Amino acid sequence: MSRDSGTTRAKHRQEALFLPSFCDIRMVFAVVVIAELLAFVLVLAGYHIEVWSHLGLVSLFVQLVALTSAAVLCMVRPLLARTGNTAAAISSYLLLLLITALISELAFQTGGLGQPLTGNTDHPGFLFRNLGISAIMSALVLRYLYVQHQWRQQIQAEAQARVQALQARIRPHFLFNSMNSIAALTRSDPVRAEQAVQDLSDLFRVTLQEASERVTLDDEISVAERYLRMEALRLGDRLRVEWDIDRLPRKRWVPSLILQPLLENAIYHGIEPSPQGGRIRINGWAEGKRITIKISNPRAASGADAHRKGNQIALENIRLRLQLAFGEQAGVALTEIADQFETTLYFPREKMQ
Amino acid sequence: MKCLVVDDESLARERLARLLAELPGWEACGVACNGAEALRQAERLQPDLVLLDIRMPGMDGLEAARYLAGFDRPPAVVFTTAYGDHALDAFDAHAIDYLLKPIHPERLRQALDKAARLGGTPLEELGAAAGSARRTHFCARVRGNLELVPVDEVVFLQADNKYVTVRSPGQQIIVEESLKSLEQELGASFLRIHRSALVAVHALRGLDKDPAGHCRVLLEGVEDRLEVSRRLLPEVRRRIKSGS
Numbered sequence: 001m002s003r004d005s006g007t008t009r010a011k012h013r014q015e016a017l018f019l020p021s022f023c024d025i026r027m028v029f030a031v032v033v034i035a036e037l038l039a040f041v042l043v044l045a046g047y048h049i050e051v052w053s054h055l056g057l058v059s060l061f062v063q064l065v066a067l068t069s070a071a072v073l074c075m076v077r078p079l080l081a082r083t084g085n086t087a088a089a090i091s092s093y094l095l096l097l098l099i100t101a102l103i104s105e106l107a108f109q110t111g112g113l114g115q116p117l118t119g120n121t122d123h124p125g126f127l128f129r130n131l132g133i134s135a136i137m138s139a140l141v142l143r144y145l146y147v148q149h150q151w152r153q154q155i156q157a158e159a160q161a162r163v164q165a166l167q168a169r170i171r172p173h174f175l176f177n178s179m180n181s182i183a184a185l186t187r188s189d190p191v192r193a194e195q196a197v198q199d200l201s202d203l204f205r206v207t208l209q210e211a212s213e214r215v216t217l218d219d220e221i222s223v224a225e226r227y228l229r230m231e232a233l234r235l236g237d238r239l240r241v242e243w244d245i246d247r248l249p250r251k252r253w254v255p256s257l258i259l260q261p262l263l264e265n266a267i268y269h270g271i272e273p274s275p276q277g278g279r280i281r282i283n284g285w286a287e288g289k290r291i292t293i294k295i296s297n298p299r300a301a302s303g304a305d306a307h308r309k310g311n312q313i314a315l316e317n318i319r320l321r322l323q324l325a326f327g328e329q330a331g332v333a334l335t336e337i338a339d340q341f342e343t344t345l346y347f348p349r350e351k352m353q
Numbered sequence: 354m355k356c357l358v359v360d361d362e363s364l365a366r367e368r369l370a371r372l373l374a375e376l377p378g379w380e381a382c383g384v385a386c387n388g389a390e391a392l393r394q395a396e397r398l399q400p401d402l403v404l405l406d407i408r409m410p411g412m413d414g415l416e417a418a419r420y421l422a423g424f425d426r427p428p429a430v431v432f433t434t435a436y437g438d439h440a441l442d443a444f445d446a447h448a449i450d451y452l453l454k455p456i457h458p459e460r461l462r463q464a465l466d467k468a469a470r471l472g473g474t475p476l477e478e479l480g481a482a483a484g485s486a487r488r489t490h491f492c493a494r495v496r497g498n499l500e501l502v503p504v505d506e507v508v509f510l511q512a513d514n515k516y517v518t519v520r521s522p523g524q525q526i527i528v529e530e531s532l533k534s535l536e537q538e539l540g541a542s543f544l545r546i547h548r549s550a551l552v553a554v555h556a557l558r559g560l561d562k563d564p565a566g567h568c569r570v571l572l573e574g575v576e577d578r579l580e581v582s583r584r585l586l587p588e589v590r591r592r593i594k595s596g597s
Contacts, residue, residue, distance in 0.1 A: 173408075176435035176454055177362065183455040184368035234362040275361075275387055275410045300410075 017081045017088055018149035023074040028067075035059075035066035038137060061107060065134065069099050089146065093138055100134035101127060170207055171264065174230075181234045196233055199226040209256055214325070217291075218250040224259040224282070231267050238277025239267065245293075248284035252291060252349065255321045261314045262295050262343050270297030270341060289349045290329075296342040315343070322347055354469055355382035357398060359391040359414065360406040360433065365454065369404055369433070372458050379465060388412025389490060389501050392420055395428060396499045402429045402468050404452075412489045412501075420492040429468035487538055491519045493526040500526050508556045508575050510535060512549040522574035546570055546589050547582045557593050 020027055039059040043051060072095060073080075080088040104127050178200055185193035206223050215223075232239050259282075266280050278298035285292055315332050322330035322345070330347035358369045358381050370381040383398045385391040388405075389412045395403060403421060407414040418430045432451035450464040491502040506521040512532040519526050536543065536551055543551040558571040561578065568586055569578040570593075581589050 172436045177365075180368065180435060180454040180456075181362070181364040184364040184371075187371065188367060234364055236363050272361075272408075273410050 016085070017077070018085050018146045019073060019077060019080060019088060019092060020145065020149075021074065021077060022070040023077075028070060031066050031070045032063065034141070035062045038062050038066075042133070061103075064107075065100050065103050065130075068103060069096050072099060085146070089142055093142060096138040096142075097131060097134055100130055104130040170203065170260075171268070174264070177234050178230050181230075185233070192233070196230060199230050202226055203230070203260075206257060206260075213256040214253045215256045216250065217248060217252050217254055220254055220256065220259050221245065221248075221250070223257070224263055227260050227263060228280075235267070235271060235277060238274070239271050240277065240279040242279060242281045245282060245284040247286060248293070249286050249291065249349065254347065255325045258318050258322065258345060259293065259295075261318060262345070265314050266295055266297035266341070266343070270300055273300040274298065286349055291347055291349050293345040294342060295345075296337075296340050299336065299339050299341050318345070354379050354402065354465075355398065355400040356380065356465070357383050357385065357391065357394055357400040357403045357428070359385045359388070359394075359403060359409070359417070361386050361409040362406075365406065365433075369456065369461075372456065372461055375458065376462055376465065388414060388417030391417045392492065392499060392501060395421060395424070399426065400428050402431065402465065405430055405432050407432050407434045407451075416488050416490070419488075420490075423492070429472060431464045431468055487540065491526060491528055493519075493528050495526055500524060502526055504539065507553055508572050509550060509552040509577070509579060510543070511579065520575060520577065544589065544592055546585055547580055550579050552579065554592060557589075559593060560590065 022028065022031065036059060039055065039062045042058050042062070043055045046054065073092060076092075076095070080092060083091070108123060108126055178196065182193050182196045182200070185196060203223065203226055228239070228241050232241070263280065263282075271277050271280065278300075281294075281296045283294040283296075312334075315334055319330075319332045322332065326347045332346070333344045335342045335344070356373055356379055358366050358373070360366045360369065363386075366384045366386070370384065373379050373381045382400055383394045385394045387409045391403065391405065392412075394400075403418075405414040405418055414432055418432070421427055421430060430449065432449065433454055433456060434451060435454045437453075450467060452460055452464055487504075489504055491504065491507065493500055502519055502521050502524045506523075507519055508522065509520050510532060511518045511520070515529060515531075516527050517530055517532055517535060519528055532549065532551060536545060539551070542554055544554050544557070545551050552570060552572060556573040556575075558573050560568055560570060560581070563569055563578070563580075568581045568583075570581055570589065571578060
């Protein structure tokens, strides 16, 4: 357990680091391409007559520096991840300069690259030029990586915020009204009170799950049943429920809490505003490759507009979650038929993506 | 002291009645499950205090409180609610109390004591909360009896001096309000056809002319034909044609 959380923490830290992993083969390829482009620029800027032989030498040198840098950054990345982004930026910048200096020195001493590359044998000149180029290029590359990392993090944060916003919530009204019912039942009917506490706990456990959680249709229906049982407690015979789900494949997976919010809306807008109450029908079936679930409730005269509005938010939420799970083949629709509101959920029968 | 318990949920009523039974000096003299029933019960039982749920189907607690305040001997009102309704913010906290469900027995006792001390709740202390929402019923006394006319059943409203006659197929009451404020409150479901009259859009049936040549509207459910002012005639005609 502790090791698990230890590795997760390390993974978290590495995700927070702005430097990508240079061990990744795609990253290595990118490094090679960028290094080669730099070599081109250097050769083009040099106005040499023998462009091709010069390009060979420059490429060799630049690739050496770039690939060594990538290898070193790949190795020290776990260390850098512990320090935070500012320290990591400074140390990787200094590392890049150091590598440039070392390789320049090595090249000058052993291969005699300095002479053909610079056209003279000025040792310090060769070193300083290379360091200068490296200082500018490293700064640009690091800056680019940092900005890209910020951008990616922002996108991720936005996606997360969206998922969190999609997380189904139960109305506070429902919570406190349920608590009130339970307070009444504890004396008059302790058995029902006990059942209500269990139902309410189960409902809240489900709402505390991640929004991306998946459950079987069977579980989803049992959550819906618990919810309706809680509501029946307080609404009494004003709430009448009719299930017709024998033709529904119960073992299929769905995003958690796709039915309950619709039932909640049906009650809030269709049953509660009416002194006589009404009937909610849940009808589900599979046809070909598609599963359909229909929820209908009476349209309360006074609450029709609020119903449409309240439903739109819930529907949008469920539509997004269904589409995240199943793609474009899933959806939800609201229709008004005579004095009824009908909400239809549909999604493919095959496994979730 | 007599207390009327008003809530649309039977378990909530049951619990409140039990809590009241445990408080010395108080008794639950009756229960009601919506605002309109609360008014009738209050009329019959003359309670000292009404425990009034805010969110109820039909007539809600705020509207009921407004009419209760108009009683000859207005009972004190204590609101109950499951969760902080925005409406509560509008109350003058010193004059009107509210209790959050599930209600704590000690808080109930305090609220009842205070209400008993202060007596009936005057209309103005309901603040903006009671006045802003669209009503569901008109309420008035006819020969001493309380009469409620659901807004949905009203066919027309006709002003005469400082009174407005509210007419439905089965009822006719007189309320002391201005037609202008009623027009604003009721919104698009009523149409002005004359300086002194609003008619329910759903009741519009047609037009005819009286012997003197004035245009009049025919309305569903009542025999009365109301004169349409020349200025408003095109709009009335358009609404009748569009069938709404």
